[in-house]
Amino acid sequence: MFMTNGQVAARPMTPVVGRIRRRRRETQDTFTLEIELEKKRRFSFAPGQFNMLYVFGVGEVPISISGDPAESDVVRHTTREVGVVTGAMRGLKEGDYLGIRGPFGSAWPVEEAEGRDVVVIAGGIGLAPLRPVLYHLMDHRERYNRVTILYGARTPEDILYKQELGRWSARLDVEVFATVDRATRTWHGNVGVITTLIPRAPFDPKNALAMVCGPEIMMHFCVRELHRRGVTSDRIFVSMERNMQCAIGLCGHCQYGPHFVCKDGPVFRFDQIEEFFSVREF
Amino acid sequence: MTVQSITQSLAELRFFKDMPREHLEMLAGCASPVAFKKGEFLLLVGHEATHFVAIREGMVALEMEAANKITTLQTIGEGSIVGWSWLVPPYTWHYDARAATPVSAIQFDARCVRDLCESNPAFGYDVLKHFSHVIVERLMNTRIQLADMYH
Ligand SMILES: Cc1cc2nc3c(=O)[nH]c(=O)nc-3n(C[C@H](O)[C@H](O)[C@H](O)COP(=O)(O)OP(=O)(O)OC[C@H]3O[C@@H](n4cnc5c(N)ncnc54)[C@H](O)[C@@H]3O)c2cc1C
Ligand code: FES
Numbered sequence: 161m162f163m164t165n166g167q168v169a170a171r172p173m174t175p176v177v178g179r180i181r182r183r184r185r186e187t188q189d190t191f192t193l194e195i196e197l198e199k200k201r202r203f204s205f206a207p208g209q210f211n212m213l214y215v216f217g218v219g220e221v222p223i224s225i226s227g228d229p230a231e232s233d234v235v236r237h238t239t240r241e242v243g244v245v246t247g248a249m250r251g252l253k254e255g256d257y258l259g260i261r262g263p264f265g266s267a268w269p270v271e272e273a274e275g276r277d278v279v280v281i282a283g284g285i286g287l288a289p290l291r292p293v294l295y296h297l298m299d300h301r302e303r304y305n306r307v308t309i310l311y312g313a314r315t316p317e318d319i320l321y322k323q324e325l326g327r328w329s330a331r332l333d334v335e336v337f338a339t340v341d342r343a344t345r346t347w348h349g350n351v352g353v354i355t356t357l358i359p360r361a362p363f364d365p366k367n368a369l370a371m372v373c374g375p376e377i378m379m380h381f382c383v384r385e386l387h388r389r390g391v392t393s394d395r396i397f398v399s400m401e402r403n404m405q406c407a408i409g410l411c412g413h414c415q416y417g418p419h420f421v422c423k424d425g426p427v428f429r430f431d432q433i434e435e436f437f438s439v440r441e442f
Numbered sequence: 443m444t445v446q447s448i449t450q451s452l453a454e455l456r457f458f459k460d461m462p463r464e465h466l467e468m469l470a471g472c473a474s475p476v477a478f479k480k481g482e483f484l485l486l487v488g489h490e491a492t493h494f495v496a497i498r499e500g501m502v503a504l505e506m507e508a509a510n511k512i513t514t515l516q517t518i519g520e521g522s523i524v525g526w527s528w529l530v531p532p533y534t535w536h537y538d539a540r541a542a543t544p545v546s547a548i549q550f551d552a553r554c555v556r557d558l559c560e561s562n563p564a565f566g567y568d569v570l571k572h573f574s575h576v577i578v579e580r581l582m583n584t585r586i587q588l589a590d591m592y593h
Contacts, residue, residue, distance in 0.1 A: 347514070375591045
């Protein structure tokens with residue numbers, strides 16, 4: 161099933177067994193699993209794609225791939241515990257097994273972004289599906305114009321991938337701005353909602369391409385700010401979440417207007433979904 | 443700094459972009475450059491709002507004390523304004539503003555600006571329009587914050 165170029169293979173409903181090689185606590189409710197596949201299978205994916213992770217005897221959930229697209233011996237997923245399956249997943253230890261199907265779905269437009277200013281906007285756990293893009297941008301930095309990362313979290317303790325953000329912000333060719341919704345005086349960075357970073361961020365709205373991932377309400381406000389700065393909907397990409405079951409466009413669980421999020425998404429160009437976005441029934 | 447050089451400094455700040463030169467000159471007549479050391483307070487809750495500040499460089503933290511804990515509500519950076527309570531009675535600050543880094547700014551005498559607003563309605567309306575943005579933005583930000591969107 162695991163193929164190169166992020167293609168879904170012949171038996172997409174049958175999970176492959178993966179073994180947890182390493183488990184890392186990211187924040188108080190978020191953890192990253194580093195998984196190796198049975199029979200040392202290689203794995204490749206495109207940034208933005210997701211896998212269905214099956215916690216045996218509990219259930220299956222879609223989780224984005226958060227690792228480096230350049231590495232193929234390991235699959236990384238960063239998960240936030242919110243309910244039954246993610247809670248059980250959090251209880252898994254190094255050496256435990258889980259089922260994996262994938263990779264599924266559409267990808268972030270890393271090629272379309274070449275030659276442009278790239279603005280990566282992530283909120284909370286939304287940094288996980290965007291981390292593969294950031295690895296790609298750093299590895300091929302010369303292909304892009306200005307690269308700006310805007311990241312918002314609830315509190316300083318909720319900031320994901322602190323070390324990597326620190327490393328990227330130390331680079332002279334990348335600008336990283338982080339903000340938190342609330343903090344005490346021990347935090348010396350920005351405080352304020354993520355939208356406050358957008359008017360000040362160093363990019364040219366006429367040529368920039370933005371990739372936005374986070375809770376829907378956060379993406380809604382960020383898109384509004386991007387529009388205000390002059391970034392048009394055809395240069396804004398968002399990653400959508402809906403409940404999923406088959407992940408291959410058969411069951412209809414993830415329907416979103418005329419789209420299936422598992423197959424046509426999760427990454428959408430904003431003008432493709434603009435009319436449904438923020439409409440309650442959708 | 444002369445009125446001319448303050449006018450020029452104001453013209454370079456994001457907040458004042460779109461304001462006619464003539465109005466910037468009027469504001470500059472009520473303004474003077476200031477610097478705050480890290481940790482110094484620009485405004486104190488409950489005190490009379492006698493002035494407001496435009497940040498040229500540095501970061502200011504708006505803070506509130508509740509349940510014996512000081513919480514930072516928002517940080518404000520370059521090109522932005524600290525303080526709008528000088529515009530509406532009873533002209534008292536609603537929060538503390540502390541320099542989170544060394545801050546270089548332009549400080550305005552609130553009474554001087556209010557008097558100009560009263561005597562020149564076109565200027566007054568322009569100032570009000572610019573400050574409405576700050577007020578609406580802070581209100582929107584507070585609403586987004588209350589939505590606790592990452593929870
Ligand atoms: C394409 C795609 C990619 C995803 N990538 C990631 C990822 O990289 N990391 C990650 O942690 N999650 C990711 N998710 C979300 C993840 O799939 C859900 O959090 C998971 O399915 C919840 O399952 P559960 O059994 O633990 O929760 P449930 O028991 O089904 O739900 C328990 C409670 O949590 C709430 N809940 C469910 N989903 C969410 C959610 N997404 N956010 C907040 N509350 C929720 C429910 O409303 C319910 O109240 C992704 C989802 C999609 C569709
Ligand atoms: S999950 Fe079945 S159609 Fe998308």
